[in-house]
Amino acid sequence: MSDASEKPVENHVFEADVARLLHLMVHSVYSDKDVFLRELISNAADACEKLRYEAISAPELLGSDPSPRITLSLDAAENRLIVDDNGIGMSRDEMIEALGTIARSGTRAFMERIEAAKAGDGAQLIGQFGVGFYSAFMVASRVDVVSRRAGSEHAWRWSSDGRGSYTVEAVDLADAPARGTRITLQLMDDAKSYTSKWSVERIVKEQSGHVPVPIDLIELPDGEPSRIGDGTALWTRPRNEITKEEYADFYRSVAGHYDEPSLTVHFRAEGRHEYTGLAFVPTAKPYDLFDPTGKGRMKLYVKRVFITDDAELLPRYLRFVRGLVDTSDLPLNVSREMIQESPILTAIRKGLTNRVLTAIEKLAESDKDAFAKLWDAFGPVIKEGIYDDFERRAQLMALARFRTTASGDAHRSLADYVKDMKDAQAAIYYMTGSNLEQLQASPQLEGFRARGIEVLLLTDSIDSFWVTAAPDFEGKPFKSVTQGTSDLAQVPKLDAKETPDAEASATVKDFISFAKTTLADAVSDVRASDRLTESAVCLVAPEHGPDRQLEKMLQGAGRLDSAAKPILEINPDNGLIAAVAASTNEAFRVDAVNLLLDQARILDGDRPADPRAFAERLSRLFSQALKG
Ligand code: ADP
Ligand code: MG
Numbered sequence: 001m002s003d004a005s006e007k008p009v010e011n012h013v014f015e016a017d018v019a020r021l022l023h024l025m026v027h028s029v030y031s032d033k034d035v036f037l038r039e040l041i042s043n044a045a046d047a048c049e050k051l052r053y054e055a056i057s058a059p060e061l062l063g064s065d066p067s068p069r070i071t072l073s074l075d076a077a078e079n080r081l082i083v084d085d086n087g088i089g090m091s092r093d094e095m096i097e098a099l100g101t102i103a104r105s106g107t108r109a110f111m112e113r114i115e116a117a118k119a120g121d122g123a124q125l126i127g128q129f130g131v132g133f134y135s136a137f138m139v140a141s142r143v144d145v146v147s148r149r150a151g152s153e154h155a156w157r158w159s160s161d162g163r164g165s166y167t168v169e170a171v172d173l174a175d176a177p178a179r180g181t182r183i184t185l186q187l188m189d190d191a192k193s194y195t196s197k198w199s200v201e202r203i204v205k206e207q208s209g210h211v212p213v214p215i216d217l218i219e220l221p222d223g224e225p226s227r228i229g230d231g232t233a234l235w236t237r238p239r240n241e242i243t244k245e246e247y248a249d250f251y252r253s254v255a256g257h258y259d260e261p262s263l264t265v266h267f268r269a270e271g272r273h274e275y276t277g278l279a280f281v282p283t284a285k286p287y288d289l290f291d292p293t294g295k296g297r298m299k300l301y302v303k304r305v306f307i308t309d310d311a312e313l314l315p316r317y318l319r320f321v322r323g324l325v326d327t328s329d330l331p332l333n334v335s336r337e338m339i340q341e342s343p344i345l346t347a348i349r350k351g352l353t354n355r356v357l358t359a360i361e362k363l364a365e366s367d368k369d370a371f372a373k374l375w376d377a378f379g380p381v382i383k384e385g386i387y388d389d390f391e392r393r394a395q396l397m398a399l400a401r402f403r404t405t406a407s408g409d410a411h412r413s414l415a416d417y418v419k420d421m422k423d424a425q426a427a428i429y430y431m432t433g434s435n436l437e438q439l440q441a442s443p444q445l446e447g448f449r450a451r452g453i454e455v456l457l458l459t460d461s462i463d464s465f466w467v468t469a470a471p472d473f474e475g476k477p478f479k480s481v482t483q484g485t486s487d488l489a490q491v492p493k494l495d496a497k498e499t500p501d502a503e504a505s506a507t508v509k510d511f512i513s514f515a516k517t518t519l520a521d522a523v524s525d526v527r528a529s530d531r532l533t534e535s536a537v538c539l540v541a542p543e544h545g546p547d548r549q550l551e552k553m554l555q556g557a558g559r560l561d562s563a564a565k566p567i568l569e570i571n572p573d574n575g576l577i578a579a580v581a582a583s584t585n586e587a588f589r590v591d592a593v594n595l596l597l598d599q600a601r602i603l604d605g606d607r608p609a610d611p612r613a614f615a616e617r618l619s620r621l622f623s624q625a626l627k628g
Pocket of ligand 2: 039132
């Protein structure tokens with residue numbers, strides 16, 4: 001046997017992102033330090049599941065010790081906590097890769113989030129992002145990891161105080177676990193409670209009660225091991241024997257989230273394909289909900305063996321759902337690459353999607369408040385399905401809820417909208433924008449309000465896309481209030497005293513054609529409006545093509561070279577318009593129409609086309625007003 005003292009100790013510096021993360025871990029006050037234990041147990045369980053998977057094709061890896069196990073040893077005398085697992089273990093290179101770098105995209109964004117997060121919220125992010133191992137440094141002044149990969153004749157020790165560097169060295173097999181990983185935490189003085197049997201048992205039951213690997217607890221030096229987690233797969237038990245708390249605990253361990261599930265879907269599919277699904281909708285939004293590379297995290301098990309969390313078990317618009325599917329229909333040795341193409345997986349994906357959507361639909365009927373919260377958090381994602389999933393478009397449109405000019409703070413469905421449509425109203429009207437208050441104040445809505453016509457107020461970026469893709473709802477087309485002619489004249493105004501507009505007066509007509517000539521470079525048309533009842537002017541888009549908001553978004557994303565010229569609508573009943581139209585001062589009329597156009601642009605949340613010319617015109621008007 002070789003002597004460990006002859007083997008060189010390698011010094012390594014942490015990757016910059018790890019160093020920054022460790023600094024945050026140690027110096028931010030996370031209210032809930034207990035989470036480190038959950039993270040270490042979750043890694044140990046992952047290692048056991050990886051071994052189970054590799055042993056399918058290489059059973060010799062299990063040797064004489066086939067049952068996976070996690071052992072927590074408490075050493076009160078030395079103030080140490082030791083987490084052992086007999087899982088897959090790590091080679092030297094794997095250690096350096098796994099415990100010295102962060103192999104994840106979006107690290108920078110994550111750090112910014114964690115720095116900005118309030119105490120407590122930061123801890124939430126740790127598990128979601130998968131930087132769990134480093135959380136050990138919240139409670140430990142030194143962490144030693146000794147690991148022997150299954151089937152290997154070498155063992156290695158990784159060691160660090162978390163202050164910028166770590167060491168790696170070979171260790172004698174006698175000083176290493178026979179297989180797997182031993183993590184020893186030298187606890188900080190204020191973390192002594194993690195050597196107390198009572199508190200550790202409580203934390204494990206609370207946080208890790210349902211990891212699918214048994215957990216034993218031993219008090220050193222000479223306690224007897226006692227089993228504190230039985231490692232049975234919760235999802236194999238009948239639904240009526242599982243409590244709400246058990247589901248919530250399981251959700252937290254499977255999802256890496258710390259909140260409560262807002263919806264739990266547990267079912268067994270029988271018939272042509274047999275599988276069990278256990279899916280949860282979180283309460284809080286996962287941090288990477290809108291990360292374009294963000295994937296779903298549903299886990300796939302085959303006969304209780306974890307296979308992958310990379311199989312797309314749900315469509316992208318349900319990527320916030322967490323949980324697992326366990327099937328006996330796929331062979332255990334199915335390769336991860338083959339899974340995606342398997343027709344069985346296609347059937348499971350379809351079945352699971354149905355179950356999840358049906359459960360959300362049921363919630364919408366049975367508990368309006370709970371559904372409203374779910375919709376506020378995940379509706380913007382579900383609506384992507386209206387655009388992406390042609391087959392379920394009608395179903396998703398029926399599920400969708402909206403703020404409207406008639407809803408106040410409540411949500412309205414499209415069915416509600418259609419039921420309350422005015423007799424002569426032909427379309428479902430909507431307005432898109434980035435901010436609800438700004439939408440509510442839009443001049444384009446005035447004519448609709450005056451006629452009691454409800455307008456959907458759409459503020460999610462996906463809205464601009466699905467409204468153009470969704471041909472109709474119950475036969476009613478969607479129409480932007482900022483686009484084309486409004487066809488409002490057919491619907492009478494609510495206020496009977498205000499008779500429908502007489503034809504615009506000759507002077508105003510004349511002024512409109514003057515404005516059209518003067519502004520020919522900037523607008524495609526100037527016309528009298530029936531959208532407006534108060535404001536003087538507004539801009540609308542031509543009948544065909546994108547509406548104003550979509551056009552702005554496409555331009556902002558560089559996807560549209562030249563926007564179509566908008567149409568300027570003028571309110572003939574507005575006093576200011578009548579007065580300006582009556583003026584015979586040519587120079588004043590030119591300034592006035594240009595300022596009216598800029599006013600319409602500003603009301604749309606845009607800038608004047610030429611800020612300098614705008615300022616000069618405004619100054620001219622000021623000085624004229626002062627002279628007069
Ligand atoms: P994540 O678990 O999300 O990958 P962690 O920071 O918790 O992130 O762990 C980083 C990596 O370290 C793991 O992916 C794994 O490769 C390795 N690792 C950590 N603990 C163990 C363990 N007990 N056994 C084997 N590998 C481990
Ligand atoms: Mg982990």
